[in-house]
Amino acid sequence: MKITVIYNPAAGGGREALLCRFVAELEQLGARVRLYHTTGPNDATRYLNELEDQGDCVVAVGGDGTTNEVLNGLAPGVALGVFATGTANVLARELGLPKKPEAAARVVVCGKSVSVTPARLNGRRFIMMCGIGYDAWVVDGVNLGIKERFGKLAYVLAMLGQIRRYGERQYRVTVDGRPLDCFSAIVTNGRHYGGSFVLSREANILRPQVQVLLFQKPGVRFLLRCLSALLLGRMERVDGVASLRAEKVHIQCEQAAEPVQADGDPAGHLPAEIVVDDAPVPMRVPETFLP
Incomplete structure (x- = not known):
């Protein structure tokens, strides 16, 4: 080999x-x-x-x-x-x-190979997720020096630094042709987020679709409820969080040139065109891995 x-x-x-x-x-x-x-x-x-x-x-x-x-x-x-x-x-x-x-x-x-279908953000592939709004602000605001020395603490500090901004931007997200509004969004290919946290129980990395989570209420209290639900793996149960399957997603914001993150790194700015890739990738996984 x-x-x-x-x-x-x-x-x-x-x-x-x-x-x-x-x-x-x-x-x-x-x-x-x-x-x-x-x-x-x-x-x-x-x-x-x-x-x-x-x-x-x-x-x-x-x-x-x-x-x-x-x-x-x-x-x-x-x-x-x-x-x-x-x-x-x-x-x-x-x-x-x-x-x-x-x-x-x-x-x-x-091990064995399983077929994982990535998605494309403005033509570039990502394998786990991309995000706009609060999610992208956090990634954009991570201090790389702190990240190198202290790891996840850099993300915690960035999250705290961006909390008060949540709700100041509104986004139009078109999910398979259906226009919806939100204050943040995460488009995910898998269930996990930030390591061990479960973001979406509906997502499946082996399915040729992405799961779109829309945060449709403003306000710091709502965001804190969402973050608490993330710790418990119950994000999709929060009133005000919509979760939809999709093959094509378009995101725009008329208020500003908003950042986008993909797989945990900055990935340009809106508008964003997200489509499920037409070519799955064979990934090496343990023999015990189950879909």
Whole structure:
């Protein structure tokens, strides 16, 4: 098995020792490994686009942002593997991927492949989620220095810093042709958010549809109810939160050039055109993984 490993040394403050154990186990299992260290944003995508032969599988070693870059450079038919060493690692939680490097390597070599259908945000693929409003403001406001040193604390501080702004912008979200208004929105391909939290029990990463959560009431009290519900995995039970399946979503805001986030990183500004991709990606998961 020919494997290309893409390692982001900036993700999670760096995990060089874990990377060495991961690669050593891949080779022990008989894989031929090509290793690349990224040098900056979008370098993984550029590197993969320039490769004539990516191998049988490309493994992203880093966080969800690293996986997003690998996804956008992945050649058709090549499997995607993940060894999560980032901050939130939402995709790894979604797919039940192990944290230890030796176990993660065994999943890549000895596991199975399942078809995951990404979505596209203004033409660029994302595998877990994108968001506008409060969700995007938080991602946009994360202090990267604090994130590198203290991990998830950076997101907590950004959340606290953006709470009072919630409700100041209104968005028009067109879900499969149906126009709806909201004050924030998250378009998700999977159930999890921020790591272990369950955002949507209706979402299914193996289904060629996304789940659209619309936050349709303004006010800080409503937002705090939503955040409390997220901790309990009951977001879709909150009065004022609408949850809909979709294949195509258009989002706009007439008030300002609002930011968008995708897979936990800034991803430009509105308007946003989100469509389910027409090409599923084979992803390496444990043999015990169940849809």
